[in-house]
Amino acid sequence: MTKSRKHIRILTVASSLAALLALLPAARLPAQSSAASSLYADAAEKLRRLGLQDERAYDLLRDLTALGPRLTGSPQAAAAVTLTAQMMQDLELDDVHYETVTVSRWVRGEAESASIVGSSLVGDRPMSVCALGGSVPTSEVGVTAPVVEVKSLQDLAKLGAQVKGKIVFFNRAMDRSQGDVFAAYGVAAEQRVRGAADAAKLGAVAVLIRSLTLRIDDHPHTGAVEYESQAPKIPAAAISTRDAEFLSALVRRDQNVRVRLQLNSRTLAPVTSVNVVGQITGTAIPNEVVLVGGHLDSWDLSPGAHDDGAGCVIALEALRLIKDAGLKPRRTIRAVMFMDEENGGTGGAFYVKDPRRKTERHIFAMESDRGGFLPILVAAGQNGQPRVFEKIRGWESLFLPLGIREFIRGGGAVDIGPLSTQGTVFASVVPDSQRYFDVHHSALDVLAAVHPRELELNAVATALLAYLVSQEGL
Amino acid sequence: MTKSRKHIRILTVASSLAALLALLPAARLPAQSSAASSLYADAAEKLRRLGLQDERAYDLLRDLTALGPRLTGSPQAAAAVTLTAQMMQDLELDDVHYETVTVSRWVRGEAESASIVGSSLVGDRPMSVCALGGSVPTSEVGVTAPVVEVKSLQDLAKLGAQVKGKIVFFNRAMDRSQGDVFAAYGVAAEQRVRGAADAAKLGAVAVLIRSLTLRIDDHPHTGAVEYESQAPKIPAAAISTRDAEFLSALVRRDQNVRVRLQLNSRTLAPVTSVNVVGQITGTAIPNEVVLVGGHLDSWDLSPGAHDDGAGCVIALEALRLIKDAGLKPRRTIRAVMFMDEENGGTGGAFYVKDPRRKTERHIFAMESDRGGFLPILVAAGQNGQPRVFEKIRGWESLFLPLGIREFIRGGGAVDIGPLSTQGTVFASVVPDSQRYFDVHHSALDVLAAVHPRELELNAVATALLAYLVSQEGL
Numbered sequence: 021m022t023k024s025r026k027h028i029r030i031l032t033v034a035s036s037l038a039a040l041l042a043l044l045p046a047a048r049l050p051a052q053s054s055a056a057s058s059l060y061a062d063a064a065e066k067l068r069r070l071g072l073q074d075e076r077a078y079d080l081l082r083d084l085t086a087l088g089p090r091l092t093g094s095p096q097a098a099a100a101v102t103l104t105a106q107m108m109q110d111l112e113l114d115d116v117h118y119e120t121v122t123v124s125r126w127v128r129g130e131a132e133s134a135s136i137v138g139s140s141l142v143g144d145r146p147m148s149v150c151a152l153g154g155s156v157p158t159s160e161v162g163v164t165a166p167v168v169e170v171k172s173l174q175d176l177a178k179l180g181a182q183v184k185g186k187i188v189f190f191n192r193a194m195d196r197s198q199g200d201v202f203a204a205y206g207v208a209a210e211q212r213v214r215g216a217a218d219a220a221k222l223g224a225v226a227v228l229i230r231s232l233t234l235r236i237d238d239h240p241h242t243g244a245v246e247y248e249s250q251a252p253k254i255p256a257a258a259i260s261t262r263d264a265e266f267l268s269a270l271v272r273r274d275q276n277v278r279v280r281l282q283l284n285s286r287t288l289a290p291v292t293s294v295n296v297v298g299q300i301t302g303t304a305i306p307n308e309v310v311l312v313g314g315h316l317d318s319w320d321l322s323p324g325a326h327d328d329g330a331g332c333v334i335a336l337e338a339l340r341l342i343k344d345a346g347l348k349p350r351r352t353i354r355a356v357m358f359m360d361e362e363n364g365g366t367g368g369a370f371y372v373k374d375p376r377r378k379t380e381r382h383i384f385a386m387e388s389d390r391g392g393f394l395p396i397l398v399a400a401g402q403n404g405q406p407r408v409f410e411k412i413r414g415w416e417s418l419f420l421p422l423g424i425r426e427f428i429r430g431g432g433a434v435d436i437g438p439l440s441t442q443g444t445v446f447a448s449v450v451p452d453s454q455r456y457f458d459v460h461h462s463a464l465d466v467l468a469a470v471h472p473r474e475l476e477l478n479a480v481a482t483a484l485l486a487y488l489v490s491q492e493g494l
Numbered sequence: 495m496t497k498s499r500k501h502i503r504i505l506t507v508a509s510s511l512a513a514l515l516a517l518l519p520a521a522r523l524p525a526q527s528s529a530a531s532s533l534y535a536d537a538a539e540k541l542r543r544l545g546l547q548d549e550r551a552y553d554l555l556r557d558l559t560a561l562g563p564r565l566t567g568s569p570q571a572a573a574a575v576t577l578t579a580q581m582m583q584d585l586e587l588d589d590v591h592y593e594t595v596t597v598s599r600w601v602r603g604e605a606e607s608a609s610i611v612g613s614s615l616v617g618d619r620p621m622s623v624c625a626l627g628g629s630v631p632t633s634e635v636g637v638t639a640p641v642v643e644v645k646s647l648q649d650l651a652k653l654g655a656q657v658k659g660k661i662v663f664f665n666r667a668m669d670r671s672q673g674d675v676f677a678a679y680g681v682a683a684e685q686r687v688r689g690a691a692d693a694a695k696l697g698a699v700a701v702l703i704r705s706l707t708l709r710i711d712d713h714p715h716t717g718a719v720e721y722e723s724q725a726p727k728i729p730a731a732a733i734s735t736r737d738a739e740f741l742s743a744l745v746r747r748d749q750n751v752r753v754r755l756q757l758n759s760r761t762l763a764p765v766t767s768v769n770v771v772g773q774i775t776g777t778a779i780p781n782e783v784v785l786v787g788g789h790l791d792s793w794d795l796s797p798g799a800h801d802d803g804a805g806c807v808i809a810l811e812a813l814r815l816i817k818d819a820g821l822k823p824r825r826t827i828r829a830v831m832f833m834d835e836e837n838g839g840t841g842g843a844f845y846v847k848d849p850r851r852k853t854e855r856h857i858f859a860m861e862s863d864r865g866g867f868l869p870i871l872v873a874a875g876q877n878g879q880p881r882v883f884e885k886i887r888g889w890e891s892l893f894l895p896l897g898i899r900e901f902i903r904g905g906g907a908v909d910i911g912p913l914s915t916q917g918t919v920f921a922s923v924v925p926d927s928q929r930y931f932d933v934h935h936s937a938l939d940v941l942a943a944v945h946p947r948e949l950e951l952n953a954v955a956t957a958l959l960a961y962l963v964s965q966e967g968l
Contacts, residue, residue: 068671068673069671072670072671072672072673073670073671196546196547197542197543197546197547198546199542199546199895199896199897199951200895200897234947394868394926394928396870396897396899397899421673421674422673423673423674423870423926423928425870425871425899425900426899426900452868452897452926454868454897454945454947454948454951455945455947455948471928471929473708473928473929474928474929477673477928
């Protein structure tokens, strides 16, 4: 027995290793490989080795998330400004400075609450709730009203005046069957962004939104609500998906279900805040800028580890890697920690208007704002001519050792959006998003939800792409 | 203020949605798209919608992992046999049956221990340790000996007789700088598999192995050790990476460091076990088989959620999806829960020799044994002619909505390995492995380490590939 077993085991280990080797992608040659790729092979390998040998991006994120939630205008957001500027100093970046941004300040206030009340089936029952960002409060005693469920703005429009005096419950689930989770989010987010404005015009007294996540759990997910200046503003809150399922089942059986909602949110006076800027000044063409950024603000339910602490530390670590690899970019590579993406996008709007921009030309901009998950592709060339995308795609083979197997046309994000008027070409290192909405805008977006190596791979890919553009131009 | 802010916010949401849409891969056309792809577009969409709308693979995994660790020959492995056969019955699979496998039975025994003893610098200090699978025990009082550190089998060979009477400490870390983590594992695993045999021949009294993980933590990772029948067998154990780092630093400063190791493992009498088999019998060519499988046994430190509970439930869920989608495969699609991959590979060896194989022809086999993480590519065509791979790659566009962006040549795994003598073509739906070795063979390989949607994507891709081969042949 021992001998034949032994024989089997040796076969097993050998075939196991053979199977491993058979799976290695090393032999795969991308369709398009440019001369630049071989020129930069050493730089690419240096960046990868330097990045993956440690967990430096994660170390930065640990310090950033330790400050707590970084809601626009909050003391924690101000502390994050100081901390990231210090991180830039520690990395010996050039020209570390603040650029002023005037931001609104919304606060959640005392603990909010929502309850099913007086149901003939379940009596009173509390729900997991959070005000949407920017929501007006209820009165001090809250608002209590019957509930009418809809799945979309179109459903709401059909109901018309029937929603008068009621709480509109938007219960459109994100479409699980989509492989592309961001596409599912894009469709379902409409109810959160526009639901309150549309319902208010029809006389509704408040809106409840099903949280935007694919999980069924007890965590409400916040996010911005948009009011219309010419219409009344009504309180808007999200309930957890589990409560949304429960409430939906209940209203089908009990037409008289009422909900009591109390929100204590307030909008305070505007606050002066800043974008934090630091760079590696280009050796040859310093006024041409390659921007890498993330947004420093987060929602207030968690320290925003993925959204967008990850984006901030990816930018910082990308510049660290370029410096520590001894690379001297020809054009300036700049890291920007934008303020107030979530609650207005003011950081991006102020950045492009800052007087400093007059002597600069931003040729390329990347913002990481999809979390710190495994990077799977590069979207590039947005705003550029097709030949710009083809040029960038010529570098594809350099990204294969990072597990990035494809370049597609695309790119862009909220804070860099205003640069499009200057002809800046956009790109994104795009991470997988299957797990993103599990945590997005909820109390679950904490350091432990980030994997050090997945995060670092983003930083390495960002460093490499920024460096290539800094050397080669577009 | 309100008005201009409002303007900015509308721009923001609009540009955010535009950025989302710009990133969608829908417009991307794969280089090679076959006529078969449009023929099977409906089936592919049905499988995807059906799979992603629930978390059925995860539900199966919850039940399977609830049994506890499924070490080959253990009562829990026997319970897993009964449970997965019942799952097959519940899915109304055809010809659900057991195929006998004779397996060895190794047990860990009473709690093992390892300690640094009598160091002039740190005194006595316990370490986190586990016996390697198949290790012989120490004597009842343990073995205490000086430690000599090596990084490789080559280092060991150079030391030669100097290791006589000592505990050899293999401290080769997995190479973090490799993007391909399995490649790093393949190199470092040599010390675990071969270290004890080589050290024994030189007169060492035991070996300690640095756990094979990229994390620095307190969890020892087990795995098989291979002895040579003509050489003495010495106890072999893994220590956590944190203890490995500590021990390495200590031996550099204190030449007289000794370690006391006590292992209580035993090899019991062989046990009769089984592979569990069920299928959807082909409507046109039932004797041609497309096999999808995983291995039912796990190591004993955890319930093996990723390794390889995931592989088992992926196979089961793939067949469930095909049935529930109303698809009628022309060739037989068979799910096999192999027994004893970890501790000998006997399940795979017995499967190919079973008399039932005489009337069957296995044209295609897939085994999932890299965990239930995000599937990123398909490796296919191993053992086949180049035209076989090209045929399979012609289906690539059908996998894009699942996030699988590339097909490469490859495939294969331990249990299906013996089928290669029959000309069976191998393939694998290959998941990302950045997080795999965090949990692999350790107490961390639990249900909570698996993401329901990542797991389900594997099942959908497996169902689709199996169905395509069942219809089109190779």
